[in-house]
Amino acid sequence: MLIELESVTKIYNQGRANEVKALDRVDLTIRENTMVCLKGASGSGKSTLLSIIGCVFPPTDGRAAIAGKQLSRMPDRFLTIHRRQTIGFIFQQFNILPNLTVLDNITLPLLPLGISPKERRLRAMPLMEKLAITHRENFLAGQISGGELQRVAIARALINNQPIILADEPTAHLDTRLSQQFMATMADLKAGGKTIVIASHDPLITDDSRIDQVIGVKDGRVNVP
Amino acid sequence: MASQIIEKQLNILDYSLSSLWRKKLKNLSVILVFTAVIFLVASFQMITRSLTSAAEDALVYAPEITIQKLSIGRQESIPLKYIDQLSAIFGIRQITPRIWGYYFDENNGANYTVMAMDTTVMPKSSMLSQTLREGNLPGLTENGKVAIGRSVLKAKNLGSRRSLSLFRPDLSLKSFKVSGIFNEETDIMTNDLMVMTMADARDLFAISSDLATDLLVYVSNPAEVATIARKISEAIPGTRVLTRQQIQKTYRMIFGWRSGFASVCLLTALAAFVILAWDKASGLSPEERREIGILKVIGWETTDILAIRFWEGLLISIFAFVIGCTLAYIHVAIFEAVLFRPILVGWSVIFPPFRLPPGIELGDLLLIFSFSVLPYLASTVIPAWRCAIVSADSAIK
Ligand SMILES: Nc1ncnc2c1ncn2[C@@H]1O[C@H](COP(=O)(O)OP(=O)(O)OP(=O)(O)O)[C@@H](O)[C@H]1O
Ligand SMILES: [Mg+2]
Numbered sequence: 001m002l003i004e005l006e007s008v009t010k011i012y013n014q015g016r017a018n019e020v021k022a023l024d025r026v027d028l029t030i031r032e033n034t035m036v037c038l039k040g041a042s043g044s045g046k047s048t049l050l051s052i053i054g055c056v057f058p059p060t061d062g063r064a065a066i067a068g069k070q071l072s073r074m075p076d077r078f079l080t081i082h083r084r085q086t087i088g089f090i091f092q093q094f095n096i097l098p099n100l101t102v103l104d105n106i107t108l109p110l111l112p113l114g115i116s117p118k119e120r121r122l123r124a125m126p127l128m129e130k131l132a133i134t135h136r137e138n139f140l141a142g143q144i145s146g147g148e149l150q151r152v153a154i155a156r157a158l159i160n161n162q163p164i165i166l167a168d169e170p171t172a173h174l175d176t177r178l179s180q181q182f183m184a185t186m187a188d189l190k191a192g193g194k195t196i197v198i199a200s201h202d203p204l205i206t207d208d209s210r211i212d213q214v215i216g217v218k219d220g221r222v223n224v225p
Numbered sequence: 226m227a228s229q230i231i232e233k234q235l236n237i238l239d240y241s242l243s244s245l246w247r248k249k250l251k252n253l254s255v256i257l258v259f260t261a262v263i264f265l266v267a268s269f270q271m272i273t274r275s276l277t278s279a280a281e282d283a284l285v286y287a288p289e290i291t292i293q294k295l296s297i298g299r300q301e302s303i304p305l306k307y308i309d310q311l312s313a314i315f316g317i318r319q320i321t322p323r324i325w326g327y328y329f330d331e332n333n334g335a336n337y338t339v340m341a342m343d344t345t346v347m348p349k350s351s352m353l354s355q356t357l358r359e360g361n362l363p364g365l366t367e368n369g370k371v372a373i374g375r376s377v378l379k380a381k382n383l384g385s386r387r388s389l390s391l392f393r394p395d396l397s398l399k400s401f402k403v404s405g406i407f408n409e410e411t412d413i414m415t416n417d418l419m420v421m422t423m424a425d426a427r428d429l430f431a432i433s434s435d436l437a438t439d440l441l442v443y444v445s446n447p448a449e450v451a452t453i454a455r456k457i458s459e460a461i462p463g464t465r466v467l468t469r470q471q472i473q474k475t476y477r478m479i480f481g482w483r484s485g486f487a488s489v490c491l492l493t494a495l496a497a498f499v500i501l502a503w504d505k506a507s508g509l510s511p512e513e514r515r516e517i518g519i520l521k522v523i524g525w526e527t528t529d530i531l532a533i534r535f536w537e538g539l540l541i542s543i544f545a546f547v548i549g550c551t552l553a554y555i556h557v558a559i560f561e562a563v564l565f566r567p568i569l570v571g572w573s574v575i576f577p578p579f580r581l582p583p584g585i586e587l588g589d590l591l592l593i594f595s596f597s598v599l600p601y602l603a604s605t606v607i608p609a610w611r612c613a614i615v616s617a618d619s620a621i622k
Binding site: 054056057076077080081083084085089095099104108109111112113114115116117156160 | 231243
């Protein structure tokens with residue numbers, strides 16, 4: 001199993017007045033090369049679940065194994081290194097730096113790996129071609145359209161050839177046509193061997209026939225059909 | 226592997242540079258304030274150094290004791306007969322009379338300091354010739370010769386001429402041949418100076434041959450100065466007996482007051498700088514937080530993120546430091562510390578208008594460095610560190 005959660009609990013601000021139990025004893029397994037959707041109302045804990053799968057922070061309690069590594073009590077530094085080798089993120093707000101060029105945004109994860117500018121561009125070229133943004137290479141990210149921004153975010157999530165792609169409400173800011181285009185790209189990536197987890201309550205995604213499994217999230221608990 | 230580490234640091238440095246460039250307006254204003262503070266502090270430090278060392282230099286030639294005659298609280302000429310009266314005091318090596326006063330040149334409104342004494346009795350008198358750019362001091366009996374400072378040369382418009390005339394009190398002219406010119410390094414003491422023989426000075430100021438301006442007392446054993454000074458004032462009442470230590474103290478007091486005033490100004494500048502740094506330290510802008518969060522979540526380690534801020538801070542502060550110090554040097558060396566003149570005005574009581582050779586000491590520069598560059602670095606790196614150690618998720622909400 002690529003992703004294996006066992007009785008995972010996540011408590012924000014533990015021990016303080018604003019303590020929140022966002023995940024409550026979650027058991028979840030996701031096989032390699034599947035496309036999974038986390039579906040649930042706002043505040044149900046989807047983003048928190050994605051953060052655990054994405055090695056952003058370890059669970060407060062329980063066991064989480066991602067791509068063969070146990071996260072529990074892993075120091076922050078190793079979590080970061082494991083994350084950049086394993087996980088590609090696509091966020092709702094895209095989280096692209098508007099003052100950097102498209103190329104610089106896409107290759108940003110490669111800088112701390114000690115990869116030269118020339119090599120970085122070589123790696124980005126085929127991705128930009130595949131996602132049809134080559135003509136925007138030297139544009140500032142703040143100056144391109146939302147659909148293009150989405151594709152820049154996808155390219156960045158793929159630049160280090162990570163096996164797992166996580167997307168948090170990726171279609172929230174896209175119209176129907178672009179949302180369909182996004183799903184097509186994801187299906188394409190799955191065909192290329194990636195494992196994909198999408199958190200969303202957009203029916204366009206949750207009802208898509210290419211989704212292998214829809215996992216319901218409610219009040220910090222999951223409901224695997 | 227090693228080349229990968231270097232490449233990584235180059236990547237981070239490159240990112241820092243472009244990041245500085247993206248925020249150029251903000252960074253420019255920081256550099257401006259930073260440079261101004263460094264400039265003020267460094268200018269002040271260079272002037273302080275050069276003034277203190279000049280004052281110390283001047284005292285090398287000073288006698289251990291100076292005797293002035295007072296009448297109703299004011300200094301007046303002192304009779305030479307006191308010399309015989311004092312020679313009985315044990316421990317005195319030599320007593321020599323000195324004539325000095327101010328000569329007002331009506332042609333150009335300049336004031337010159339005229340001085341005459343037997344310079345051979347000065348301590349380190351052999352070094353005196355080094356204070357001259359050309360020629361010599363007039364010898365003991367070389368009447369009609371004068372050594373002059375550089376501003377006298379200029380005020381008298383001498384060019385390559387080497388003679389000048391001065392008026393006696395009765396408006397008759399007295400001519401001199403210029404036998405020597407003091408050099409630039411001693412400007413602070415010699416700029417407006419005219420050194421001549423005792424006989425010429427008496428003639429010029431119409432002072433009778435049994436009087437002088439003051440008496441200089443040289444002592445064999447420095448430990449006995451206080452005792453000898455006391456004995457002198459007992460022997461001849463109505464005199465003021467100044468020891469070198471007292472003169473030194475006066476210099477220091479005036480200087481201390483001046484530098485105290487200047488320090489207040491500098492502290493104000495520093496405070497402005499601290500506020501600037503604090504403003505930076507106390508909060509990152511939402512954009513900065515978001516950037517750190519994004520970098521973190523896409524796999525930048527905390528140390529990599531700190532390295533960006535470190536390079537940014539280092540580049541800005543080193544740049545400001547170098548420019549500030551260079552401008553300070555130019556300000557002091559070429560523009561004669563023109564911005565500090567109002568603070569330094571009091572010095573002209575002791576020293577004539579002077580040219581300051583800027584005093585630069587490595588220690589001073591290091592001190593300024595550690596009170597500017599280091600805090601600034603801390604104020605850039607620490608908030609980024611505080612932000613980067615919280616887990617990446619809070620930044621991507
Ligand atoms: N950093 C945090 N600190 C404190 N509480 C948090 C934090 N992040 C999330 N929470 C809380 O945890 C619970 C689950 O939040 P989460 O973001 O995982 O939900 P979600 O399903 O992604 O919701 P949405 O659809 O609105 O994005 C919520 O009650 C939320 O308020
Ligand atoms: Mg969410």
